[in-house]
Every structure is written in structure tokens, then in C-alpha cells.
Amino acid sequence: MKLSRLLLGTCAAVALTAPALADTTLTIATVNNGDMIRMQKLSGDFEAKNPGIALEWVTMEENTLRQKVTTDIATKGGQYDVMTIGNYEVRIWAKQGWLLPLDDLGDDYDADDIMPAIRQGLTYEGTLYAAPFYGESSMLMYRTDLFEKAGLTMPDDPTWSFIGEAARKITDTNDGVYGICLRGKAGWGENMAFITTLANSMGARWFDMDWHPQFDQPEWKAALQYYVDLMEDAGPPGASTNGFNENLALFQSGKCGMWIDATVAASFVTNPAESKVAEDVGFALTPHGEGIDKHGSWLWTWNLGIPAGSEKVDAAKAFIAWATSKAYTEMVAEKDGWANVPPGTRTSLYENPKYQEAAAFADVTLKAINAADPENPAVEPVPYVGGQWVGIPEFQGIGTAVGQQFSAALAGNITVDQALQNAQRFTEREMTKGGYIQ
Template identity: 45%
Template sequence: MSARRRTHTGRTRAVQTVAAAAAIALLAGCAGAGGAAGGEDGDGLNVLMVNNPQMADLQKLTAEHFTKKTGIKVNFTVLPENDVRDKISQDFANQAGQYDIATISNYEVPFYSKNGWLHALDEHVEADKEFDQSDILPPLRDSLTADGKLYAQPFYGESSFLMYRKDVFDKHGLTMPDKPTWQEVADLAAKADSAESDMKGICLRGLPGWGQLIAPLTTVVNTMGGTWFDKDWKPQLTSPEFTKATEFYVDLVRKHGQAGAAQSGYTECLNNMTQGKTAMWYDATAAAGTLEAPDSPVKGKIGYVPAPVEKTKSSGWLYTWAWGVQKASKNPDDAWKFISWASGKGYEQLVGEQLGWGKVPAGKRSSTYANPDYRKAASAHADVTEEAIASANAKSPGVQPRPAPGIQFVGIPEFTDLGTKVSQEISAAIAGRQSVAEALQKSQKLAEKVAEEYR
């Protein structure tokens, strides 16, 4: 957070903002290990998590390898990213206690902890010598710590990078630079577009959501010299730099991106890459585990290079899906046992042996990148991922001072609402319903309302 002190009214509104984000309709959860959606029976731990592939693997392994050993039943509720964020914010803000554990991120930890919504995990870590907290990568460890206390443990960590089809590039005489610029990527997208039947040049998120479209777009804004707010909390969404970056992103995906881009998020782009429908994809480093899985039709065909840049040396984001324990949970000790298992070295070994080393939820432990089995399976992307995480600078990701930390987000509670509303405007521009200029004019006004509480 900024060094500037917020008013009491501002703090109150911040909490209200997080809770208000949950006011939309929520989807029903899916049954996981234990056979019931979390909260529907009071037996065991209730875990609320995002529906990413790594979590799907966790569901498959929990009953046999955690519940059988500990006797602790785990009820999973699994939702798409936008929906799970809303449901988590509602349950944690109200301290309803319906869920013991939820997948939160380094974005939520600072103000969730400040609002008293999370259990601190320090005592559990100190007592659990097998967990080896020192093995957690420092950028992630630091991002989940607030006021000197640890509030979450990473399930996997990620930055962002560019993925491309090496075989398609070789076939058509295209060369990917070791460290591409965004203009080079745009030129390659134009050449790769339709080079193969039913294959587009690039896939980029266009689905509304502060954690969907806004994440990759903001990294483009950063490296092209823009920022959401200057150091004095003046919104910059209509600045030449922010405008240039947004026009670039929208033009690129409209000209050479996937069909239905305005409704495509991480999952849709992952499917497109796996199914051979796109030549390039800029997104989370965590995607490589799925692309290089033993059953992946594109295993061995993908190349990985750092996030494209323009004015900065690096531009990859920093993010972790991490386990947070709700303060209202009546089962904090059992919750830690689950977290220690799911985020431990033993779980990575289990995934490697049971599902293949390429599917290990990596990006969180130094030991993972020293493991010969993992390095062999992840040789195409391990070094690029580790370097991307190490070079991510959440405090200074652009070319000018920032009033709040964050690379692909602004580290304030209001950003869930602001980012989502801005994403809706830009997604509409991707869909062709309005111009980028119109989208950013509306977005600037939204940002000005938020800025009033900080100036």
C-alpha cells in the first residue's frame, strides 16, 4: 500500500467494496473428494478453489493420498476464476465460516489480513519442520506476508511468458527472438495467422475480469510506459502510453487473435493452444505444465520465451494461487494439515510419480528446480519460468513511481471492482462495440472516483 494514510471512511469503503463485489449471482459448486460441495455437510474441511488444471489434479489425489492417511475428509467447491473470487470475498468478508480454506492470491493477502479475515500461519510453519518454509521462493514468500506475518502458502506460483509453436515456426521460416519485443510479436502473429489451417496468430485474454483480461493487458501497459495511477494517485487511463498499449492489445487480438476473443480467458486460450488453434499465446507460466503433460497433443512442440517488452527490461507478472485459512474456521489445525500436504515437497513428488513430472504445481519451491526428474520433464520452460518469477518487481514494474504495489493489478481493495468494470469496457472494444478511446474515457472516470479516496 501507499505510504499515504487512508481516512476512516476510505478504509470502511474498501471493506464494503470487497464485499460488494460478491453481490452478483454465484454458481453452484462441484463435488470433489468426499462427495459433497463445501458447506453442504459439516463433516471435514470445506475448500473453495478455482477450477484450474492443477486443482483438478489435486481433487483426484486427495481422497486416496490425504484423507486415507489423516482421516480428514475434504469437500471441494470448484468455480471459474471470476466466480470463485466473488464467492471467496463474500464468505471471508462476512466471516461466515462456510469454507475453511480458499484459494486466494498475493493480491488479496494484504487487505484480507488487515481486515482480520485470515489465520496467520507462522506457528504452524514453525511447528511443522517437514514443510521447509525456507524452500519457498522468496518473491512468493514475501508476497504472502503482511506486517511481518505469513497468511497464506502457495499451491503454485507463476509469472507470465510467451508460448509459441516451434514446429509451425520452423515449417514457415519464422524465427522467435530470445527476448522479443511486442512489435516483433505482432509482426510474427501477422505472418503466423492462418499459416496452418484453422490456426490463428495469437491468443490473448479478452474475457472481462480484473484477473482475466486486465492481467496481461496491464503488463503491456507497464512495458509501454503506462500506469493506472501516477505517484500522486492521478489516473492515467487516457494518457498516451496507456492508450497506445490498449490500442495495440485490442488491435492485435482483433486482427490476429482467436474467434470470440471477447469471451476468451485463460481456460479458452489454454484449450486453443492444446488443440493447435493458435501459433502463440501470452499468459501464465503455469500453463506449461498442462501443455507439456504426457497426454498433451502439443507436448514437445512449444517454445517458451520471456514476456515481451518495450521500455522495461522485463514485464512478466507475479502471481500465486495460495491457500488461505478463514479466521472463522473451526478447523484451523486440520486446515494446516491439508495445506502442508498440498503445498509440500511430498505432494510434488506424488504428482510427478502419479500424473507425470510435467504436471507438478511448480513455481513455488527452489527444490523443484533442482529436482532432476522435474528438470527433465520441464526442460523446455523451467529456466524461463524461474527467471521470470525472480525478475518480477511488484513495487516498480514500469518506468515511473507507483502509489501502490502490483504488476498486473493495483494493490488496493477497490481494484476488484475498478479492474472488472474497466475490463468490461475494453472487452467491448475487442468485440467491436465501441472504440478504445471510448472505452478508456469511461474507464478514466471510474478510476477518478477511486482516486478521490487516496488523494
């Protein structure tokens, strides 16, 4: 689709002027999800406005991306000029001096428009160290036609007990329809993203105030047993290997009655060009435990950052300013419609009548983001920030190892009790090695 002259002029305004950037190639590490793939397709606009800069893309699955960029930045490998990273990494890496500040992305960038909850997670000692491409919380997506057929009404504020009952009721294996799809693929940002927020909303926590792991407590047993039992009764076959992309495909093809995952998925499941069930999707907040006023909501952003020591800083900042600007949002809207713009980062988007009209999920997404509380993620006091993760450097390794145990329990290779015992022992050992436990 040819963009209007006005829109091209708007996008050009956010590109940093850099006459000395000739013959620069930026290598960009990114994740293989729909919004990032769309960005790659539209990046010819950036290259046209910055003829001295060429873009080279390295696109990876989530777990692989996290491993690659962490290794590269920690070893000063220099493979990537722009990295796609999460809000988990930003403050930790900024404290370690691994990221460059991004407080000068141009007069038209309007950093003050970034939603306060999103900006806080990307700021260290008052300075922004990554720019958000999109932000998300978690939400419940469900098939309204299946609920109507089963005589069910989705509450605005559902509990886990209701979800369990509903998932089992709408499961119809004869038609290949499963009541619920949830992440099962092992990884600190895969199955543990969901399971951690589930546990938070059932009263569990990763650590007590003295950093002792809590997998031996009844709240964790209740949460993990609920998850495994629910998926055994109402989940699809092979759920232990399913992550975001796999569950998205299942939901879009009509195989899932409910799916609890990132709010960013809403535009994909309601897009008639991609989803067979686009006209029959409803939304609700992520559930909570009985008598517990804390939703299983996470807060995540995919962001663009520049590794310290980069020799292509000006070019990298020019690209980041383009990719995370208001003008980029307008360009996506012009090409693919307002419902498909990158969500969850700018206040102005949720004040835009065109977006509110086009995106039926906008209101629930905003409520979910506001319901997330990464500064106080658990019911009981904890010594960490997070939500679906724990804000310490060791969490990548610990979270992935625990995720492997929980995925094995989901697959039926070990029991829930064995998974929790293994998680407790491993986490105690790693926290002792890290000096958290004496």
C-alpha cells in the same frame, strides 16, 4: 497408480497429528484449473492419513471464486474452511484481520524453502498468512513448427513489435490457425492481468504518485490500441469471451500460433496426452516495448488460507500442510511425472535434476519469475505494489469495471478511445470516493 511405501511415509510425515479431529468436514473453495483438479483427485491420500477429516470441494471459475470468497470472508459468512486465494488478497486481508497466520505448519514443512519472491507476497508484518500451492509468472508459448514454416526465429528477449509482425505472418484462417491468443474475458484477474502487464511494459501505469488515473495518457492509448489491433488481425473469433481455460484449449488443439499467459500452462501444452502440439512448443520471456527494459511479466500465486474465526483450524492447517508440501510434489511426480508437478513455489524444485530434465520450460519459468518486479511494476514511479494488479482493496471493483470496457473495445462494441475515457471517468470517481483523490 499405486504409490511406494516410502513415498506414502514421506507424505504422512507432513500431516499434522490431530487426534481430536474426528468427524471434521473441511469445505474447500478452489479454482477450476488443472493443478487444483489434480489436487482433488489425489486428496484421498490426505483423507487416508487423516481418517477424522473429510473434504468437501467447491470448485469455481476464477471470477466466480474471487467474488464468492471475498464476500464470504468480508461478511464472516463461514461457508469455507480453506480458501484458494491469490497473492493480491493475502496482505490486504491479513492487514484487515481476515486471515489466520500459517507460521506453524509442522517441523517438516520447511517454509524457508519457499522462493523469496513468492513468500514476500504472502507475508504481512513478518508472518506467513497463506501457503502457496503453485506460483507463476507469464511467458510466451509458441509453435516452433509454424515459426520454421514462416522462416521466423523467436528471439530470447522479444519485443511487442516483433510479436505483432510474427502473429500476423503465421495466421492462416484457411487452416483455422490464428497467430496469437490473448485473454479477452472481462475481469481484474482475467483480461486485466494481461493488459496491465502489457501496458506496464509499454511505459503506462494505473496511477501517478498522487493516485490520479492515467488512462488519458498516450502510453495507455498505445497499449490498448496495440492489443485490439493485434487481436483483430491475428486473434481467434470471439476473443472477448476467452480466458485462461479457453485459450489453453485453443492452443492445445493447434489453433494458436502464440499464447502469452501463465507459466503454469507450460506443462499442459507440452503434455502429449492433452496437447496435439506438444512436440512443437517453444518458450520465451514475455515481450517488452521498444527501448523499455521491463517485461510484461506478472507474479501470481494460488494459495491456501484459513479465514479468521474458523472453528476447524487444526484440520485446515493439516490439509494445507499436506497440499503445499514437498511430499505432495513428490507424489504428483510419482503419479504424473515431474513435468506436471505444481511449479513456482519452492527453491528446491528448481535445483532438482529430475525436474530440470523433465520440464523443458523450467529455466524460462524461473527467469520469468525473477524478471517480475511487483514492488516496482511500472517504468515510472507508482504509489502501489502489484504487477498485473494494484495492491489496494478497491482494485477488485475498479479492475473488473475497466476490464469490461476493454473487453467491449475488443468485441468492437466501443472504440479504444471510448473505452479509455470510460475507464478514466469510472476510476477517478471510485478513487475520489475511496479518499485517494481530494
